[in-house]
Amino acid sequence: MKALVALILLVQLPIHKAVPAAPPAPLGCDDPQSEAAAEVAVSYINDHSHHGYKFALNRIENIRTVPQGPNNDIIFLELDLLETKCHILNPTPLANCTIRSLKEHAVEGDCDVKLQKLAGKFSVLASKCHSHADSSEDVHQLCPDCPLLASLNNTEVLATVTAALSDHNSRTAGAYLRLLEIGRATIQYEPAHIVSVEFAVGATDCSAAAAQDNVAACQLLPDDQSNYGFCTATRVIQPSQDLRVDCQLYGHQPGVTYFQPGQGTSAGLVPSVVQGFTNHNLRLSHNNPVASESSSSEFPSSVLSAKSVAKRAVAEVAQHDKVPRPVGFVPPPPPCPGKIRYFDI
Incomplete structure (x- = not known):
């Protein structure tokens, strides 16, 4: 009898189904992991440059992660870089290299970089970069007497x-x-x-x-x-x-x-x-076709341009501002684009 009662009670117990784990939240452009990936990418770009000057990170415009399996992710980065005064042959560490000022015709580099994060270690699979100097009009608006690039x-x-x-x-x-x-x-x-x-x-x-x-x-x-x-x-x-x-x-x-x-x-x-x-273009140095055997070296069309990312972020903030919020509420910053480290061209 006791066994029958126990069986009935057991049947009546609620059955808890296993709930699948939620996918990880997308990385923000200022996330420490994003910055670590960007540091590896910038180092790779400078190490594989054949001409011109070293470049430093100015802003992470966008980041996208594609899981490939346990401890294996493919990461797509969009980076804004700025030219320094250190030539690529100069042994000075990048951290000690001075950024070109706007008055000196600052040169901006735009890079798409594909990395793999395998067992916690980043490696660059492919990169595409180009660069351009700030316009003469912008330079003269800031400094009418400054000489222009020849x-x-x-x-x-x-x-x-x-x-x-x-x-x-x-x-x-x-x-x-x-x-x-x-x-x-x-x-x-x-x-x-x-x-x-x-x-x-x-x-x-x-x-x-x-x-x-x-x-x-x-x-x-x-x-x-x-x-x-x-x-x-x-x-x-x-x-x-x-x-x-x-x-x-x-x-x-x-x-x-x-x-x-x-x-x-x-x-x-x-x-x-x-x-x-007037300046050495990164595009001439960094079209790197190297990629892992398990993934293509092509950059997907879904990787957004810097302008579209910025427009999306502004739209999202505007939409959030329409929702009633408690007094003193400060909306969180958009995940991308990230902070500007020096200045915007």
Whole structure:
């Protein structure tokens, strides 16, 4: 009898069904995990850059995570970067590199980066970047007297680089330096005619004195002895001639190499990839097709552009503001885009 009563009571007990776990909330652009992924992405972009300057993160525009299995996610990032004053050959850590100001024609990089997070570790699978300098109109609105960027193959720019290298090589007792690439150039016409240039150099296997006899025979040092550097020069053309040059060699950096373009630079010519351009475009350096075997390297069309993300965020905040809220209620910030670290172009 007792057994029968126990069985009846057991049957009458409520049956609790297993409730599936809710999917994880989407990452916000300022989430620590998003920032960690962005840090890996920016490091990858700078490490694989062949020309120009290092870039620093300015803003995470969007992030999308696609689960692939246990401890395995594919992450799509949209990043806004800003150009620093450190050339890619400069060993200075990115954190210590100065961001170009708006008055200096700030250069913005827009990047789509695909990463894999496997067992807690991020790795970059693919990246697509391009960059552009702030417009001349914006620069002059902020600073009417600031010089504007000049084309890297402008005749006055080339003449200034040639004169600066010749001046340095004539005054040094060290290795003869050869031009690798011109990084930046500005020309000012009023109140004085001034050309300012920045360019990367490499030490050759000739001394400066020996190069005077046969400069064409001077070759860049091999990779296991390479010594790269950077020069800045200012040439005043009017009202009176003046030239100031400062060159710094970084010393041999194991594993650091310079990507040689198709045309040589021994005659003072800039690489063909920058003919007519005012800045080195990231697009020329970062179309990386590498991807894991389990996933395509293509970026899905569902990854939103920065403008559409911003419009969506504004619309969502506006919609929230129409809902009655308690006194003192502050709506949470939209998950994307993230905070601006420096300034917006």
